Amino acid sequence: MASSGFNVNDIKTALVDGGARPTLFEIGGSFEGTNFLLHCRAASLPGTNINVIPVNYRGRAIKLPGVRTYDVWNTTFLNDDGEIRHLLIQWMRQMAGMIDGARSATYGPYNKDVSDYRDLSVSQLTKEGKKTITYKLIQAWPVNISDIALDWGTEGFQEFTVTWRYDYFLETTDDGNAAGEGDIIAAVATA
Template sequence: MAVNIHDFKQKFRGGVRPNLFRVNVTHGVGLGEIEFLAKGAQIPASTIGNIDVPFRGRQLKVPGDRTFADWTVTVLSDPTFGTRSAFERWSGEITAHAANVSRLNYTSLYGQATVIQLGRSGDSIRSYHLHDIYPTEVGAIDLAMDTNDTVEEYTVTFAINNWSSSDASGFDVSTTQDNDWEIGIRARTQIGPFSVGVNETIGGNF
């Protein structure tokens, strides 16, 4: 079947814009304004490792363990430094600057984050939920007397334990759903002097 520019236009439907997004980071230190100050972020990555198993001069590829790369968000500085102070406080409570001690117990160490991809109309089309995250680096802010026409920004890098995703309706699309089905059929009919029974089970998945 021939494909032309009009077919492509119908399937492409304008595409998705990388500047239409929202970011939320939640933790007990309070990060309410991060949604408005996040200049950049990423939809998180997920990688399955590979195990090479030698066999008679060949290498059999076997899936290994899943790992989750660090996640980085670029934040605009606000005039009160409130958001950066919250990140610094979170980091400092995990491990203090002067002494290698933590003020947080295990359950309060972690936070959560959500990256929401928006459509052209501003509605949510996919959400990524980052579970059990904590900052590994609150990045430096570069200062210079000859810097003009720009605002301060910095990066915050998080370690994440896992993530999940949901579609516009909130349905979890990141995990394999158990969609197996099974139907039992029982029937009996009379054929002349004989009574014939059927007892059958069919199943599958979708």
């Protein structure tokens, strides 16, 4: 039997620090006076896409790169006394207005309020707890808070999912270099 050149040890040595683990992450943001960061039990590294612009030429579609878009970001929180969920619902109410549709300087103002948006981050960690890469989500806000299922026959903790929207993200490596930060800031400044 001929050798294919496949060697398990090559794969093992190619994975830096034994590979990234999905359980080693940390989220960040400014939520003073709460255990917001400790209650987040699941998150993801954000995704991005480049839209395709088809251009027809002599009966053939040529695909050209279009605008870059950013996927929604989902987080899952453990629920205890409802403090985090209440904080997020109040945040949404502040942005969208009162239940009856009334708007005021506090609830749902028509002008963009700086407090409506917060920069959040998610970091991938090594086994030693060192950040290897951080994604900073710029001007994030919650667009959906899931329901919490209640059931007498279920054991475990209550949890809920929050879907976030944001303008864009910046990627920072462990040495502090921001990949593409200057390009993004220049593009936003000229928009």
